[in-house]
């Protein structure tokens with residue numbers, strides 16, 4: 001619960017690499033997310049090569065920080081694995097959030113970069129990452145040891161809650 005309430009988007013990272021065990025923990029967290037009819041349509045592309053990371057900001061206009069991150073995870077869905085139509089988006093969103101929370105609980109920093117439903121980003125990343133035609137990128141998650149501190153905010157808003165059974 002502490003991870004949920006203290007997580008912030010981290011966009012500055014140390015150059016230190018992440019070991020494979022740590023990366024597997026992040027991926028396991030993603031794969032532990034709830035999924036409609038348990039379809040689990042996700043695939044994850046582990047991006048560490050400078051040559052690949054450097055090209056991402058040409059495709060995604062708000063992703064400059066990926067050049068500094070030692071790791072970028074592309075959360076993807078294989079639409080051929082989808083059983084309950086349209087739910088792959090929510091499955092991938094849950095996986096993305098799980099990875100962010102696991103990163104934070106491991107002392108790492110990360111940020112959710114939206115890809116789907118921006119077709120230019122989906123197409124550009126599909127090409128860059130050489131994805132099969134049925135696979136779409138949902139989000140990118142740069143991860144690294146944090147090189148910035150962020151304040152924690154209490155975002156509870158009573159005005160958004162409707163306690164008396166109806167609006």
Ligand SMILES: Cc1cc2nc3c(=O)[nH]c(=O)nc-3n(C[C@H](O)[C@H](O)[C@H](O)COP(=O)(O)O)c2cc1C
Pocket residue numbers: 007008009010011062063111112113114115
């Ligand atoms: C669907 C989605 C798309 C996002 N896309 C970007 C992005 O392209 N670039 C970026 O720097 N942050 C992106 N973010 C992170 C948000 O800016 C961030 O979560 C928000 O400002 C709240 O700050 P916090 O995560 O520190 O609580 C995105 C977040 C979500 C959920």
